[in-house]
Amino acid sequence: MVEKxxxxxxxxxxxxxxGGVIMDVTNPEQAKIAEDAGAVAVMALERVPxxxxxEGGVARMADLHIIEAIMQTVxxxxxxxxxxxxxxxxxxxxxxxxxxxxxxxxxxxxxEEHHVWKHDFKVPxxxxxxxxxxxxxxxxxxxxxxxxxxxxxxxxxxxAVRHMRRVQKDLKRLTTLRSDELVAAAKELGxxxxxxxxxxxxxxxxxxxxxxxxVATPADAALMMQLxxxxxxxxxxxxxxxDPATRAHAIVHAVTYYEDPVEVAKAxxxxxxxxxxxxxxxxxxxxxxxxxxxx
Amino acid sequence: MRRARIGVLAxxxxxxxxxxxxxxxxxxxxxxxxxxxxxxxxxxxxxxGESTTIGRLCERFGVGDAIRDLHRRGAPLWxxxxxxxxxxxxxxxxxxxxxxxxxxxxxxxxxxxxxxxxEVDLPMQGVDDGPVRAVFIRAPYVTRVWGDTQxxxxxxxxxxxxxxxxxxxxxxxxxxxxxRRVQQYFLSMLE
Numbered sequence: 299m300v301e302k303x304x305x306x307x308x309x310x311x312x313x314x315x316x317g318g319v320i321m322d323v324t325n326p327e328q329a330k331i332a333e334d335a336g337a338v339a340v341m342a343l344e345r346v347p348x349x350x351x352x353e354g355g356v357a358r359m360a361d362l363h364i365i366e367a368i369m370q371t372v373x374x375x376x377x378x379x380x381x382x383x384x385x386x387x388x389x390x391x392x393x394x395x396x397x398x399x400x401x402x403x404x405x406x407x408x409x410e411e412h413h414v415w416k417h418d419f420k421v422p423x424x425x426x427x428x429x430x431x432x433x434x435x436x437x438x439x440x441x442x443x444x445x446x447x448x449x450x451x452x453x454x455x456x457x458a459v460r461h462m463r464r465v466q467k468d469l470k471r472l473t474t475l476r477s478d479e480l481v482a483a484a485k486e487l488g489x490x491x492x493x494x495x496x497x498x499x500x501x502x503x504x505x506x507x508x509x510x511x512x513v514a515t516p517a518d519a520a521l522m523m524q525l526x527x528x529x530x531x532x533x534x535x536x537x538x539x540x541d542p543a544t545r546a547h548a549i550v551h552a553v554t555y556y557e558d559p560v561e562v563a564k565a566x567x568x569x570x571x572x573x574x575x576x577x578x579x580x581x582x583x584x585x586x587x588x589x590x591x592x593x
Numbered sequence: 594m595r596r597a598r599i600g601v602l603a604x605x606x607x608x609x610x611x612x613x614x615x616x617x618x619x620x621x622x623x624x625x626x627x628x629x630x631x632x633x634x635x636x637x638x639x640x641x642g643e644s645t646t647i648g649r650l651c652e653r654f655g656v657g658d659a660i661r662d663l664h665r666r667g668a669p670l671w672x673x674x675x676x677x678x679x680x681x682x683x684x685x686x687x688x689x690x691x692x693x694x695x696x697x698x699x700x701x702x703x704x705x706x707x708x709x710x711x712e713v714d715l716p717m718q719g720v721d722d723g724p725v726r727a728v729f730i731r732a733p734y735v736t737r738v739w740g741d742t743q744x745x746x747x748x749x750x751x752x753x754x755x756x757x758x759x760x761x762x763x764x765x766x767x768x769x770x771x772x773r774r775v776q777q778y779f780l781s782m783l784e
Contacts, residue, residue: 300713307710310769311730313607314641338643374643397707420708554604554650
């Protein structure tokens with residue numbers, strides 16, 4: 299009997315994207331540049347996070363014509379973002395046939411209390427997290443991939459590093475606890491005991507764990523991979539830089555050989571223009587921080 | 594006799610699952626991504642992932658030539674999903690880079706997009722004791738074979754597993770299930 303859209307096929311698809319770079323694009327031309335550079339997938343958007351940050355206003359699901367045009371242009375998977383808790387946007391994106399939905403803090407949240415119940419969907423979801431508890435809550439809701447939130451649109455890697463280190467530290471800690479201590483840990487993390495027990499026995503998340511939010515250079519990407527990310531999302535970092543095509547190419551190079559400094563150095567030298575102008579994260583007010591959206 | 598070294602191409606894709614699955618059946622399996630490491634293998638797995646990405650990386654970093662050399666030396670090569678696409682000589686409507694070793698034509702994403710991904714039990718020639726659980730993820734299938742290529746499995750009349758001498762091509766993902774019979778089958782190609 300044929301079973302469609304199983305948990306195994308959703309998580310399996312996330313695993314196929316490992317060791318790759320997923321790039322934010324806002325039109326078919328950018329999508330083509332990303333594909334030619336070796337991206338494993340593109341995220342179809344109306345505005346990259348840096349522009350969302352600069353322009354303000356409510357950020358919503360992208361114009362469907364843009365998403366469709368991108369889907370028709372490239373053969374690699376196409377992802378799209380819905381607002382946190384906006385399950386109707388998610389339904390629309392699923393009906394369009396996008397390959398992955400990012401329930402993203404980069405868009406303005408539609409629900410401050412609830413995230414989308416992702417098990418109801420055929421399409422897999424990725425969600426952001428700042429720590430292990432948040433990651434496990436999203437997985438409990440059906441996320442087939444987790445990424446750090448970082449601080450999107452800043453070109454500053456510091457928050458992604460903070461979030462990745464926190465997740466890894468929490469994971470390590472769980473593996474050292476006794477069974478009775480796991481119950482208290484689950485309470486503390488605000489995560490289901492069953493998932494906490496699973497993580498304690500394997501030492502890793504049950505779904506792939508990617509990095510996002512602030513990657514601007516090949517070295518940033520290599521840093522996140524060495525900290526335990528299995529792939530890297532690059533948002534504003536490519537198309538807000540002076541040299542999108544070579545930078546995209548170079549970031550792919552750095553992710554492929556992330557543990558080899560000679561190769562990462564070659565990747566850094568491929569870059570020809572300035573990186574996006576970064577933002578000092580400490581200068582952001584709480585309202586300007588995207589990572590605090592969602593729980 | 595020294596143990597055979599099985600390489601799992603680790604440029605991109607689910608190489609970790611393949612490596613773990615091969616180790617479970619006692620093979621000496623390691624991820625490889627530099628041409629000299631590929632050259633040192635006795636057999637190679639090309640995993641699932643994005644075929645355009647893996648192809649570009651193979652071309653860019655000289656890994657593709659190392660794989661072709663392995664093939665000339667008679668080393669068994671096994672491609673799953675993206676790996677099958679890269680092994681094939683022909684790809685429908687695509688001029689993307691490929692190894693071009695297997696006498697077969699493959700159609701990419703032939704079962705549809707991710708929302709159409711599925712699992713099913715399939716009998717596979719050469720694998721005894723019942724069907725294997727086949728997980729298809731944005732999967733290709735084989736539209737045509739010629740020469741010495743044999744069909745090992747089909748789903749709804751579509752070819753999803755083939756073998757040509759030391760080349761094994763499978764459209765689904767045996768590394769994502771707990772069943773290790775397909776890994777055993779591949780290892781038997783070393784004998």
